[in-house]
Amino acid sequence: MRAYWQLTLAQLRIFARNKQVLFFTLLFPIILMLALGSFIGGGNSLELTIGIINKDQSDASKNLEELFYENEGLEVIEYEEQDVGKEAIENGDIQLLIEIPKGYEANLQNADKPFSLPVYYNEKNLTTSELGLTVVNGIIDQYSKDLVDYQPLVTVEKIGIEALNIRYVDFLVPGIVAMMIMSNNMNGVAGQISAWRERGILRRMQGTRLKASTFIAAQITARLFLNGTQALLVVLIANLIFKIDVVGSWLALIFFIVLGTLAFMSLGFIIAGIAKNPESAGPIAGFVTFPMLFLGGVFFPISNMPDFIQPIVKVLPIAHLSSALRETMNIGTPFLELGTETLILGAWLVGGFALASYVFKWE
Structure with missing residues (x-):
């Protein structure tokens, strides 16, 4: 020993x-x-970066733009020119480019027909683009319902599960x-x-x-x-x-x-x-x-x-x-x-x- x-x-x-x-x-x-x-x-979360071109510069368009800034899962970059935003998509700097055309507020006041917002995405990166489109569609859908005071008959109760x-x-x-x-x-x-x-x-x-x-x-x-x-x-x-x-x-x-x-x-x-x-x-x-x-x-x-x-x-x-x-x-x-x-x-x-x-x- x-x-x-x-x-x-x-x-x-x-x-x-x-x-x-x-x-x-x-x-x-x-x-x-x-x-x-x-x-x-060090994390497993995915942050989406979107670009916004606000050509209308009205109160209604700024309210819509603010919804995207308030979403914690989105990083928003504002562009003045469409070509610059499209180039950012091609370079991978942003995943989506949302354009709010001129006349947006006037169309909302007339409310004759639904107003379409052009959303540009990268066709070669469909996985991230589809995820971004889903998020944007959800924001726009909720915004549209709030505008007309729509009350759905069936709602979804969000119940979070604390996962590992x-x-x-x-x-x-x-x-x-x-x-x-x-x-x-x-x-x-x-x-x-x-x-x-x-x-x-x-x-x-x-x-x-x-x-x-x-x-x-x-x-x-x-x-x-x-x-x-x-x-x-x-x-x-x-x-x-x-x-x-x-x-x-x-x-x-x-x-x-x-x-x-x-x-x-x-x-x-x-x-x-x-x-x-x-x-x-x-x-x-x-x-x-x-x-x-x-x-x-x-x-x-x-x-x-x-x-x-x-x-x-x-x-x-x-x-x-x-x-x-x-x-x-x-x-x-x-x-x-x-x-x-x-x-x-x-x-x-x-x-x-x-x-x-x-x-x-x-x-």
Whole structure:
């Protein structure tokens, strides 16, 4: 037991001395989180931008124009020339252009027939244009009913349902934590163990009474402490900047951080056993981790991936680690309902260390 604690403390001292590696290991996921969370979006709402040309400039036309300004879902830009407004649609600066023709107020006073407002839209962007037309039609329809004091026989009662509102940054942060755990343990373990083997440190350890199990246990404990601290620090920074709360249990979150660390550490030991030297350990680890970044649901939902990739995705450890962290942080899913993620990560852990013990070499 004494040798175990001495090795654990020695490994932590090695981490502490290499401040540059520690700094950049932690800095990269934080910068990535801040960049993607800030620039790709923190919300899931869609704002429509419309242009208005008021050629009538009467009290009635200004009242109609004011309705669009009052709508919180619309951003209104006023244009004087039709050609300028049409060019804005073509450039994508606005989605719709509404023209209030001259004589609008006079036509309302006569009320001989319905008055049509020209609305221009981009035919190549029908999805957004149709959404904008629906909003505009609703505003105009209600305005028309108010003008003639129309009282419908049947009305719609709007009953809002408070649904789960998950922003992209809420989805992203658990994926960043999973990515950091994978990278630190696969790349870190493989590189360090390979370097120690090449420098003869492992051979000298083997010549002592030190057991392999004690050496591995000390490595696991030190890395659990380091990776757990880094992962929790990322979560706290995300909470401070993006107001992300852990909806579920903190104990469940810590459990999956520990389980994910162990599972990826076992893969790191396998790579360390296969690699002939430190120079080859890095490329091998990169060859394994790089596809996982895109197939493991770190940046994008797994459900959006093609059907033929789904069977591969569903067995990757990072996919289940990302899913477990998101379920815990964003939804608050109870730990007992995450049995599939626990079993698959546990299988990678057991299978990984079993294979690592077979391929691991002291020299």
